[in-house]
Amino acid sequence: MAYVIEGATGAWEVVIGLEVHAQVISRAKLFSGAATEFGAEPNSQVSFVDAGFPGMLPVLNRECVAQAVRTGLGLDAQINLVSRFDRKNYFYADLPAGYQISQYAHPVVGAGRIEIELADGTSKAIGVTRLHLEQDAGKSLHDQHPAKSMIDLNRAGVALMEIVSEPDLRSPEEAGAYLRKLRSILRYLGTCDGNMEEGSLRADVNVSVRRHGEPFRTRCEVKNVNSVRFVMHAIEAEATRQVAVWEAGGTVDQETRLYDPARGETRSMRSKEDAHDYRYFPDPDLLPLVLDEAWVAGLKSGLPELPDAKRARFMGEYGLPFYDAAVLVVEQATADFYEAVARGRDGKQAANWVMGDLFAALNRTGRGIADSPVSAAALGALLDLMADATINGRIAKEVFEAMVETGEAAEAIVTRKGLRQVTDTGAIDAAVAAVLAAHGDKLAEYRAGKDKLFGFFVGQVMKAMAGKGNPALVNEALKRAL
Ligand code: ADP
Ligand code: MG
Numbered sequence: 001m002a003y004v005i006e007g008a009t010g011a012w013e014v015v016i017g018l019e020v021h022a023q024v025i026s027r028a029k030l031f032s033g034a035a036t037e038f039g040a041e042p043n044s045q046v047s048f049v050d051a052g053f054p055g056m057l058p059v060l061n062r063e064c065v066a067q068a069v070r071t072g073l074g075l076d077a078q079i080n081l082v083s084r085f086d087r088k089n090y091f092y093a094d095l096p097a098g099y100q101i102s103q104y105a106h107p108v109v110g111a112g113r114i115e116i117e118l119a120d121g122t123s124k125a126i127g128v129t130r131l132h133l134e135q136d137a138g139k140s141l142h143d144q145h146p147a148k149s150m151i152d153l154n155r156a157g158v159a160l161m162e163i164v165s166e167p168d169l170r171s172p173e174e175a176g177a178y179l180r181k182l183r184s185i186l187r188y189l190g191t192c193d194g195n196m197e198e199g200s201l202r203a204d205v206n207v208s209v210r211r212h213g214e215p216f217r218t219r220c221e222v223k224n225v226n227s228v229r230f231v232m233h234a235i236e237a238e239a240t241r242q243v244a245v246w247e248a249g250g251t252v253d254q255e256t257r258l259y260d261p262a263r264g265e266t267r268s269m270r271s272k273e274d275a276h277d278y279r280y281f282p283d284p285d286l287l288p289l290v291l292d293e294a295w296v297a298g299l300k301s302g303l304p305e306l307p308d309a310k311r312a313r314f315m316g317e318y319g320l321p322f323y324d325a326a327v328l329v330v331e332q333a334t335a336d337f338y339e340a341v342a343r344g345r346d347g348k349q350a351a352n353w354v355m356g357d358l359f360a361a362l363n364r365t366g367r368g369i370a371d372s373p374v375s376a377a378a379l380g381a382l383l384d385l386m387a388d389a390t391i392n393g394r395i396a397k398e399v400f401e402a403m404v405e406t407g408e409a410a411e412a413i414v415t416r417k418g419l420r421q422v423t424d425t426g427a428i429d430a431a432v433a434a435v436l437a438a439h440g441d442k443l444a445e446y447r448a449g450k451d452k453l454f455g456f457f458v459g460q461v462m463k464a465m466a467g468k469g470n471p472a473l474v475n476e477a478l479k480r481a482l
Contacts, residue, residue: 002170003171003172003173005209005240011212012210012243013170013209013211014208014239015169015170015208015209015216015217015219016167016170016174017206018169018175018203018204018206019162019164019221020163020164020201020202020204021162021203022071022160022162022163022194023158023159023199023200024133024159024160025067025191026061026063026064026067029158029159030060030134031049031101032047032058032157033047038198038200042141042150042152042154043152043153044154050156051096051153057285058286060289061159064133067161068132070190070191070302070303071131071161071163071186073296073299073300075109075114075131075185076112076113077111077112077131078110079109079291080110083106083107084103084106085103085282086280086282087099087100087101087102087279087281087282087283088101088102088104093140093149094140095137095138096156100137101283101286102132102134102135102162107130108133108289110130111127111129111130112128113128114126114165114181115181115308116177121323124174126166126169126178128166129164130164131161131163132161132162134159134160135157135159135160136157136158137155138151138152138153139151139154165178167208167216172232172235173232175232175235181307183201184307184329187331188304188306188307196227199226201226202224202226203225204221204224204225205231205234205235205259206220206222207219207234208242208252209242209243209246217252218253219252220238220255220256221257222234223257223269224258233259233261233264238257241265241266255269255271256268307330310325311325311326314335314347318342318347318348319348327355328354328355333368333370334369337369337376338350345383353383353400357400358374361373361374373403381409382399385410385411389423390414391420392421392467392468392469392471395419395467398467399413419468421470422469423470425473428461428469429481431461431464431465432461432478432481433481434464435461436481439460442456446482454482461477462474
């Protein structure tokens with residue numbers, strides 16, 4: 001269902017385009033050999049280039065270029081064999097050179113696409129306009145001293161990929177799905193860790209509103225939003241604000257705004273600057289970036305299987321519905337875990353256990369799949385005990401909980417607790433007889449036509465057998481006796 005904002009004068013459609021800054025995974029910075037590790041002592045990872053010392057020359061880091069190209073390939077995008085670095089001039093206290101080196105007119109990656117999945121089961125292709133490489137700035141710290149601001153240049157010069165989407169997104173949900181999908185692809189590729197809390201992934205959110213069928217109206221850009229949830233909230237708040245402005249007879253001015261999560265509103269930061277304000281020009285210290293086709297092809301052949309391809313394969317190979325497959329492929333580690341459980345077993349049953357009992361146990365114990373208290377092999381062994389009828393499904397749940405708690409193997413728990421399924425028909429018949437004898441009143445009602453009581457009898461027999469009866473045999477025995 002289309003997302004609309006109901007104003008006093010009718011419905012408004014929301015138009016969104018995202019500019020995502022993704023920090024490149026690389027040991028060294030884009031134009032210097034300084035380290036990039038997060039959380040280091042301030043100003044301990046700064047070369048003269050990063051500090052903007054006069055006369056220092058930038059040297060392009062080949063690995064950062066490779067990471068950008070891998071990302072472009074992962075987004076099905078055009079790779080531009082010739083691109084160029086420009087200077088984007090502006091003043092920031094934490095930008096010592098007075099300019100940022102960024103690709104402007106000729107980015108390394110051109111048009112691509114990202115397929116997003118929505119809650120109603122549909123999917124939609126979102127256009128990627130471009131991806132370009134640029135340097136990050138340093139960080140100003142205003143909370144370290146009562147009267148002074150401090151500057152940390154560790155981040156100055158770190159490589160960023162700016163990934164710009166087409167204005168194809170139409171709701172907060174779509175924007176959230178886009179960001180999650182992009183993060184998933186970046187992590188698969190190993191080109192960005194996608195950690196929004198540490199700022200390795202930040203989004204500028206462009207929002208406008210219009211009447212259905214109209215051309216686009218003026219947009220505002222909400223800067224540097226650092227979580228998926230906040231992106232979704234910022235869109236809603238900003239779109240609602242713009243609707244009110246238009247409906248009151250005003251006009252929305254193009255500007256840069258900030259989202260305040262505490263108040264749930266955006267506020268103006270500055271009027272929007274135009275490209276010419278930055279006085280872009282080709283950086284005279286750097287040659288054009290020219291890529292070798294064979295080198296790009298080599299990077300392409302080294303790409304891992306990506307989420308969409310894996311999802312399609314999971315559906316075909318393990319018979320999974322779209323939803324299960326989509327959930328299981330979000331993180332590579334989860335997908336690998338699932339496959340280790342599912343291989344050679346019932347794929348749908350394996351998915352139910354991973355997405356149900358295992359995810360619940362991970363949430364409860366606050367652990368990730370990488371340090372799951374139950375390994376894929378151990379969970380597989382539990383499924384095998386069900387498959388060969390050593391235990392029934394209800395007992396399996398109990399065994400799984402014990403596995404989470406003690407780390408023991410399923411087989412050992414079954415033996416120690418005596419949980420083996422009872423298939424001895426003599427024992428089952430005896431339990432049935434005892435239950436029928438104890439519930440003469442219910443038996444009479446059943447025989448008088450109250451069929452629903454069959455379930456009650458199954459429950460009682462199972463209870464009498466401490467849950468260990470073979471469900472099929474219990475059913476049969478009851479039918480005979482009734
Ligand atoms: P700039 O570089 O000045 O921010 P761009 O033209 O590169 O401008 O666009 C930036 C982002 O704004 C893109 O993600 C684009 O999809 C989005 N965008 C452009 N026009 C609109 C609009 N009318 N409403 C919403 N988003 C828009
Ligand atoms: Mg912008």
